[in-house]
Amino acid sequence: MLDDVRILAWGERSAVKLCATLLERAGAQICFADAGPVAGIAHDVVIVSSDMSSTKEKSVIAELKAAGNTIVCDITATGPQGSRAGGSWSDAQVQAISGLMDTTGFAHGEPVRIGVPFTDISAALYASAAIAAAIRVRRMRGIVQTIDVTLFGCAASALTTFLPAAFVRDTVGRVGNRHPACAPWNAYRTSDGWILICTSTEEQWRRIRSVARVPQLDDPRFATLRERVRHVDVLDPLIETWTTTLTTAECTRLCETIGVAAGPIVSVAGLSGEPNFRLRHGEAAERIDARGIDGDTYRQVSVFRTSRLTDRAVHAPLTANAERVFPTDAGPLAGVKVIEIGQYTTAPLVGKHLAALGARVIKIEPPDGEVARSWAPGRDGTSYFFALNNTDKETIALDLKQDRDREYLRRLLADADVLVENLRPGALAKLGFGRQSLGEINPRLIYCSISGFGIESAYPTRPAFDTVIQAMGGLMDLTRSHGMPVKLGASGADILGGQAALLAILAILAEPSRQAGNFVEISMQDVAAWGALYSSGHPEPQGLAVPCADGHIWIESDGLRDAASLAAHAKQLRCGSLTRACAIAALAEAGIRAVPVVRVPELMEDGDFLADVLSVARDASGAFWPVLKMPYRLSRTPARIRAVPGMPEVRHAIDDEGEERSGRGAIRLSGLAKLDL
Template identity: 60%
Template sequence: MLNGARILACGSRSAVRMSARLLESAGASVDVIDPECVAEEQGLQQFQAYDAVIVSTDTCAATLKRAIGELLASGSIIVCNITATGPQSARQGMRWSDGQIQAITGLMDTTGFADGEPVRIGIPLTEVSAAMYAASSISAALRVRQLRGFAQNVDVTLFGCAVSALTTFLPNAFVGRMAGRVGNRHPSCAPWNAYRTRDGWVLICTSSEDQWHKLKHAARIDGCDDERCSSLAARVKNADYLDRIIEAWTTTLTTDECSTLCEQAGIAAGPIVSIDELAHEANFGLRHPVASQRMQSAGIDSETYRDVSAFRATSLVSSRHPVQTVCRTEERTSATPRERDADHPAPESTGPLAGIKVIEIGQYTTAPLVGKHLAAMGAQVTKVEPPNGETAREWAPGQGGTSYFFALNNTDKHTISADLKQAAGRDYLERLLATADVLVENLRPGALAKLGFDRDALARINPRLIYCSISGFGIESAYPSRPAFDTVIQATGGLMDLNRTGGAPVKMGVSGADILGGQVALFAVVSALADENRKEGVFLEIAMQDVAAWCSLFSAGNPVPDGMAIRCADGYVWLESSGRHDLESLEIFTRRLQWSKATRKRAVSEIEALGIHAVFVTRVDELIDDSDFLSDMLTVGRDPDGAFWPILKVPYRFSRTPAKVRTVPGPPESVAVDDASGMKSIAGLPVSTDGPSS
């Protein structure tokens, strides 16, 4: 997809190296060099062989910083600068680590058990996210240079990446509520937790009454007919009781026995797989046999993650038989963009993806994240929702019947509702696809094919379509019927094993597996769009477990400094080990001093005076008052009725083709019936149908 692109990675941040490896996986030619090897006296000449250079100016030496400054000013090469807080931040100038960024953004305070301390997420989440957004931004900038003939600079910040991950927590902060840590539980669903088994741990997640009754029937748990389990609200309220009776059952079974029973019942469940066990995990071994074998024979080192494919790209046509494009599709695709979009013209855009048309069929986080960023980069995104709209629209809190969560994840999209089980909905979707550049969805594997839109059908409708499918365990899977929530993927991909407190595995507070899966999908789509020589359609497959394993293996092979959270009277502060202070000496040091009755401000001041860097562990509700958050990430959008909404900017900046976040969609436009003509129309476009109205 990026064949021919030449990339130089020259920075000490992990994000620099990871972004280069992602670009390499998409076909780019990559050189990774030690920043100390850059010679100031050679000037710009040492960069001229490359199309893009990835750097991190907040961690480099002064000589390299001067060379990068000249390169940024030249405008001759794409330069992507990954820093902790950005050039305009009040915090610029310090070498902020991933752990410190997790602390000051509220990300750390979302992770851990309700009665315990905040936990640093076990993978360097802000570095990983920055790598993924940087790779997407560079791909978009390469496309711009091919089409418009100029290079530009890109800035990506760890601070922005951390804030962007908080979409499940910021809605409560917007209305002045505190969101506490919930460990492995879900604030609105039960049972949902990690439970001990005879030989380990199993994660079990239910989200509806139907799933609860399936679990009751399959497991025959003693005590589940108690009134404390009689409704979802009752189960959430009595989660302690519920967890006790479920764990009394799970401890009688092995992890495999419990996972199999839940899978057969249609319940999302799975083992909490350790990093050492990942090589033997059935789906990982099926999808990554080379990596599995090498891990079993040689263990895990700093480069093991490169043996895992974070995404797969193949021809859209799945069979060996040539696909004949139907005549009516040829007629549709021959229409000019102005003719195609007459009913719903896209807003004028100078973004890097201006002119691209995207169809999104997704809900909650993964596919919506892809659509949100494609729209921010200038693409025209049409989101297809169920007849009654996406369920997440109704989540509290919100305004005007729409949740803040939905608004944060679906900015700048045109939304329609269509019943794809009806002929009218399918016919309209086909019309959309015939003129689209991209289709992205996160339905269950095979769901779209059952509606008549398998890969070969999509190739007949639109031979050059980029089709991106996101699922938990992939199309080729050892678990073809296992549901996959974010928490289950965190468990089976090794993320929870790296995320422990008091010896117990704990999930990320944010929907980490969903977010990371969406970020890799975004990169894969933009990379495919950057290939202007592409002659055929592309099928992009993203399995969230693959992405989780890629991140887990990188973290296991490239450990970050240890640290600890210290309780104060008004919250916590975060200390990190360094060359002068290891974790053991920090623990001894903190035991001598009494900070439990001191404020965070006083504690940080006294710790800094002793030569140890400490930062506040910010709560998400406190982030609303943070100057960098207010100036660099928070903005205001408007919906079709003119109402104002708090929304987030993107964590990357293009110097010449800015990404913009401006609007919040109103209610989806739905199917309408024209009684006079007997025709149906969806979002203003007429379609014929022989099915009943929806």
């Protein structure tokens, strides 16, 4: 992977240290320094955070960038431009100004700070992936470049569930443990605690309704997904009349039996006793039992696992792609072919970034399209959510339960570099595409499987959605509103899992002489637990969301470490009767830092968001769609967002004689079978 790559981590931000530890896991040699580079010691990569550096340190960073001999990755809060440029904003402040904090919490409560430094963690994962891409470019094409990563961009990129409403001038407020586009989806009381239950399809709804045996669930108001979301305040109490008759364990087992994602809320300290965590991370669990959680506990948990694709020793020749010559400004993954089989957020996020980095990404959808295509709001049969997560992909509809369609997939895989999927573990193998079969089809393939609990799992048949993983990975335990656990408004576990997969794939692709195939296993629970353990071992200073006349502000102070003292100062200054701008000014005079908690719709008027985050792409008809830029910038081989896919189509169909031919138009292959999520 990144063997023999020498990396210097020199910066104050948590993201710098986290980025370095992730790259160390990928094989790099890491040096941590307080005083910067040492004369006579060369590094391939230097990771910095210039917005928290002294004037002298900034000068050294500028010299490193100008010299052009070293890949310099600069992780800052808001980047070198814009009205907020240069400010040493904290993770919580970035959560506030990006709209991320506005999405977390309950509908009738205040915004809630995410209990882990989410923007730092996300920035570390994206920075690691961008560095791996830059290393690939340097090794294959001799180009050295700089990288800029912003916490603000990472935070805004996580808002794909909430931005669609803002695009149509609608408002999606805080939804607590609900989902703005799916129902039933919430934390429900049981006879001995709470359980998270998440559904997204009509089939899952029918199964819940069948086992719950609550007559009122047959009400026409719940006949469709859109109507269930509209009447969720009536629906949730009815679901709870069923869940309260069961223990949490009983309800979890029943949901697993019927294929519905569900699980309990696990505390961070309780991770060591959680069966799947203990199975996958026995040493970390024993360490927690013996010593508790400290600043290094998180390092015992890997966010990805890699191994040989098959047990057979295979040494296949390099493909033609590896030998091609590309323009100097071509993306880092020019010539790479990717097959994506997945829905919703996780695998699509990986495919989106690989496509932006220059790969040809072919997305395989069910015959009637991905479920998320139909989520409101949208236009022309495609939701804004789907568009945000699937830019620059070719989309093809296949029924993988049909022999002809499976044969077509084999042809696609034969010369592919990467296969990424987030189906239920074992689902692809049942269709004839297990690791051994994939190795026979393509000995050099990188096969990345993303799932809630991993391949080696205590729950081999349990489905999982983001909210369940947040609950079972410790994220909800750390994120609380008045003591009650609440999920991140953003799909945090999905996003972090996808970022971990992106890093692993890019680190492998950075080996230009790679011969044998690779298997990458991502457990979203692993990644969530890694972030929760880091946060528990590195507690952040307290802050407070304070109501004002026109919204909320977030306040912090080095001198006032507890929330009660902050609240007393806010009350003394009568912040509740002031606008956010006036309250921020009054608190500044008292030596207390404050920023507005920006509502997601307000981002549409935010100059920094419009300039640094929002962009547009065209669909096949030439219409423009709002999309998001990448939160990392490679100076010489940038990631680019260009297009929004239309409905799934066959661009190279197979005729009756088995010959491949070009086709145009929305030609869907036969069958109605869904992919097994």
